[in-house]
Amino acid sequence: MINRDLITRNINSRNTSNTYLPHPAVITEVITENSQIKTFVLEFTDKTLNTNFSYESGQFVMLSVPHHGEAPISISSTPTRPGNIHLSVRIAGRLTTALHKMEPGMTLGIRGPYGRPFPVHIMEGRDLLFVAGGIGLAPLRSVINYCLDRTGRYGTMTILYGSRLPSDIAFRQDLDIWSTLPGITCLTTVDTPEPGWTGHVGVVTTLWDHIQISPSDCTALVCGPPMMIKFVLRDLAGMSFSPDFVITTMERHMKCGVGLCGHCYMGGKLVCTDGPVFSMAELKDMDIEELR
Amino acid sequence: MKILKLEKSDLDKWLAEWMKSSPVYAPVQSGFGSFYDWARLEQGRMPELLPGVPKSSIKTFLFPQPETLEEFSADPADPSAFILKAPKTAEQLTIIAGVRPCDARSVSLNALPYAKDPYYSNRLRNTALVGFTCETQCSTCFCTRTGGLPTGTEGLDIAITRMDNTFLAEILTQKGELLAEAGRTGTDAGGDALSRLEQSRKNSGSPVSSADDPAPILREKDLMALYQAPFWQEIAEPCLNCGACTFLCPTCYCFDIQDEVIRDRGRRIRYWDSCMFPLFTLHASGHNPRGLKLQRVRNRFMHKLKYFPERFGPISCVGCGRCIRECPVNIDIREVYTDLLAI
Numbered sequence: 001m002i003n004r005d006l007i008t009r010n011i012n013s014r015n016t017s018n019t020y021l022p023h024p025a026v027i028t029e030v031i032t033e034n035s036q037i038k039t040f041v042l043e044f045t046d047k048t049l050n051t052n053f054s055y056e057s058g059q060f061v062m063l064s065v066p067h068h069g070e071a072p073i074s075i076s077s078t079p080t081r082p083g084n085i086h087l088s089v090r091i092a093g094r095l096t097t098a099l100h101k102m103e104p105g106m107t108l109g110i111r112g113p114y115g116r117p118f119p120v121h122i123m124e125g126r127d128l129l130f131v132a133g134g135i136g137l138a139p140l141r142s143v144i145n146y147c148l149d150r151t152g153r154y155g156t157m158t159i160l161y162g163s164r165l166p167s168d169i170a171f172r173q174d175l176d177i178w179s180t181l182p183g184i185t186c187l188t189t190v191d192t193p194e195p196g197w198t199g200h201v202g203v204v205t206t207l208w209d210h211i212q213i214s215p216s217d218c219t220a221l222v223c224g225p226p227m228m229i230k231f232v233l234r235d236l237a238g239m240s241f242s243p244d245f246v247i248t249t250m251e252r253h254m255k256c257g258v259g260l261c262g263h264c265y266m267g268g269k270l271v272c273t274d275g276p277v278f279s280m281a282e283l284k285d286m287d288i289e290e291l292r
Numbered sequence: 293m294k295i296l297k298l299e300k301s302d303l304d305k306w307l308a309e310w311m312k313s314s315p316v317y318a319p320v321q322s323g324f325g326s327f328y329d330w331a332r333l334e335q336g337r338m339p340e341l342l343p344g345v346p347k348s349s350i351k352t353f354l355f356p357q358p359e360t361l362e363e364f365s366a367d368p369a370d371p372s373a374f375i376l377k378a379p380k381t382a383e384q385l386t387i388i389a390g391v392r393p394c395d396a397r398s399v400s401l402n403a404l405p406y407a408k409d410p411y412y413s414n415r416l417r418n419t420a421l422v423g424f425t426c427e428t429q430c431s432t433c434f435c436t437r438t439g440g441l442p443t444g445t446e447g448l449d450i451a452i453t454r455m456d457n458t459f460l461a462e463i464l465t466q467k468g469e470l471l472a473e474a475g476r477t478g479t480d481a482g483g484d485a486l487s488r489l490e491q492s493r494k495n496s497g498s499p500v501s502s503a504d505d506p507a508p509i510l511r512e513k514d515l516m517a518l519y520q521a522p523f524w525q526e527i528a529e530p531c532l533n534c535g536a537c538t539f540l541c542p543t544c545y546c547f548d549i550q551d552e553v554i555r556d557r558g559r560r561i562r563y564w565d566s567c568m569f570p571l572f573t574l575h576a577s578g579h580n581p582r583g584l585k586l587q588r589v590r591n592r593f594m595h596k597l598k599y600f601p602e603r604f605g606p607i608s609c610v611g612c613g614r615c616i617r618e619c620p621v622n623i624d625i626r627e628v629y630t631d632l633l634a635i
Binding site for chain 1: 406
């Protein structure tokens with residue numbers, strides 16, 4: 001039988017808020033992270049909304065760029081530092097190309113936040129391992145800074161960041177700060193060195209030998225290109241990390257962000273509302289193209 | 293529930309009265325040949341109810357394309373340029389007459405995910421569905437295998453059934469009552485009308501229960517077992533990925549959103565999209581998680597028959613048979629049912 005109550009209840013409650021309507025937000029600053037990634041600092045023009053906009057690390061917004069429609073972009077700032085939100089965007093398609101040409105003072109549209117955030121509650125009291133590749137550091141930057149701002153709630157933090165080239169290393173401001181903080185191990189590596197590079201060379205999984213972690217007390221958060229996620233998850237499973245404590249995020253083409261448009265179906269799960277954050281335990285029961 | 297008895301002339305009068313204040317749509321035979329499809333009725337142009345369903349589904353009314361989600365100015369001199377605003381929505385009743393029970397049921401099924409969608413719920417509130425129960429079942433009809441019935445009233449405001457040479461109209465909702473009043477004719481069919489209606493249905497040999505509804509069985513099956521079933525390759529092999537099934541299907545509700553700018557005016561529009569197309573899932577990076585035909589065909593059937601029932605209960609199919617009728621390579625969703633149920 002069709003659940004009539006659900007329909008009647010929703011139809012009769014006339015929707016005063018329109019979930020598809022973006023809120024105007026002004027670019028206050030553009031940080032060039034590398035040749036392909038820029039971080040846009042945004043403030044809602046509605047001052048009340050700007051103060052009250054609440055989100056959690058790992059969530060995303062639908063970003064409207066004039067003429068070019070919308071794209072889902074994860075929030076790279078932390079809710080512990082309110083007043084603006086950061087969106088770190090790699091130039092890839094039409095919309096992001098147009099976005100990269102925009103400057104402070106220009107207006108964009110934002111609706112959201114959407115999606116299931118990182119499970120910061122189950123991470124409390126545990127050591128944290130963050131593994132990121134390229135633009136994958138954007139959502140992790142949010143949760144790393146969140147954990148730093150919640151002093152004393154989390155154990156030791158290890159951050160591993162892989163880039164293709166030294167000149168591709170993004171979020172340098174953050175990496176510099178994290179490297180100097182006590183209780184944090186922050187290592188970067190590059191696939192291919194360039195003249196002057198004295199750091200680690202090799203994919204991010206070659207850093208395992210340089211860190212000390214105790215898998216039973218540790219939660220791992222992994223975000224990066226599909227190939228990286230695949231190998232990192234495989235190695236973490238080999239180190240006997242519990243699949244419930246290995247967390248990653250998935251990426252899918254999306255149009256609505258609210259579980260209707262059907263684009264982001266991934267083996268029965270909707271990445272927009274059931275994700276984008278998933279534990280390895282959840283992914284194990286699904287057929288994920290990228291992880292096969 | 294009230295049941296009214298109507299002569300053919302009373303029905304004509306109802307439609308004529310409704311047309312005075314609301315747009316009324318119904319299936320008619322086109323003047324150009326084989327098309328039997330929805331059209332706006334005018335005085336003198338009455339519905340022609342052929343057996344089965346019209347060519348296009350009822351989603352053209354409740355989930356129309358394009359749907360303007362927002363409008364904006366694209367004039368750079370305008371201080372509010374690119375600030376999106378929702379269009380004004382009219383609270384005008386639209387009447388759709390001659391709706392078959394399968395199409396009517398699709399409206400309720402789509403309302404499960406779409407109940408919170410402001411555009412869909414607004415249209416649902418402002419649309420009245422007047423249905424005709426089915427006397428004939430076409431070779432492509434299979435509503436009883438989806439949880440529906442040829443005499444089902446789910447989603448309808450008024451359900452009309454022919455009995456002998458008169459019509460019995462079940463007034464099912466408040467909206468239906470308003471319509472019956474506005475029709476200004478019809479007599480009370482008497483207290484035993486419902487039992488006479490049921491008896492007549494029984495006598496006609498039309499199915500009285502949807503015992504073949506696969507939803508309860510499919511909900512219980514292991515998702516991965518269905519997903520990894522060996523028959524997907526065989527089902528997908530002849531598919532051309534033309535998308536005809538998804539566009540004709542009353543319960544296919546996936547959409548795309550695009551910005552359209554013409555000179556100084558822009559609008560953000562929503563229109564039907566199809567999971568049969570490779571572009572449906574293509575990332576800007578070039579990565580495509582459903583790049584293979586098999587993955588796309590499987591996604592369509594799994595969404596309808598497993599993902600949807602897991603979330604909402606019933607399967608997302610009403611058995612109208614349009615996809616079977618129009619598929620250029622004769623893919624038959626009934627065979628997919630059989631295959632899935634056998635896993």
